[in-house]
Amino acid sequence: xxxxxxxxxFPASEGSKVGKAYVDWLKDNPQDKSIxxxxxxxxxxxxxxxILTYGFDNIMKGKEKEALEYxxxxxxxxxxxxxxxxxxxxxxxxxxxxxxxxxxxxPQV
Numbered sequence: 001x002x003x004x005x006x007x008x009x010f011p012a013s014e015g016s017k018v019g020k021a022y023v024d025w026l027k028d029n030p031q032d033k034s035i036x037x038x039x040x041x042x043x044x045x046x047x048x049x050x051i052l053t054y055g056f057d058n059i060m061k062g063k064e065k066e067a068l069e070y071x072x073x074x075x076x077x078x079x080x081x082x083x084x085x086x087x088x089x090x091x092x093x094x095x096x097x098x099x100x101x102x103x104x105x106x107p108q109v
Contacts, residue, residue, distance in 0.1 A: 002093050036067045
């Protein structure tokens with residue numbers, strides 16, 4: 001399984017703007033389930049008092065580039081709508097898939 005981890009940091013005072021911007025994004029850019037499927041969303045706080053949200057998506061086989069492009073466009077859109085928003089998207093591979101990228105077979109563990 002390949003996971004897309006997307007994190008957003010924003011001031012607590014901007015929470016309703018984040019929610020509205022996300023709904024607006026999805027209206028015009030629905031997630032393509034042939035590229036990735038949402039697994040869940042988490043919410044926490046960061047050390048500096050901001051809100052920290054986590055998005056977890058399962059990326060379909062061979063669709064890492066498309067998933068990262070979609071998420072980057074989404075994050076850029078969100079950043080234009082919410083003052084102080086920061087983001088980071090990461091592709092996380094399972095052990096076997098990570099070795100395939102290196103043209104190796106994963107060792108037995």
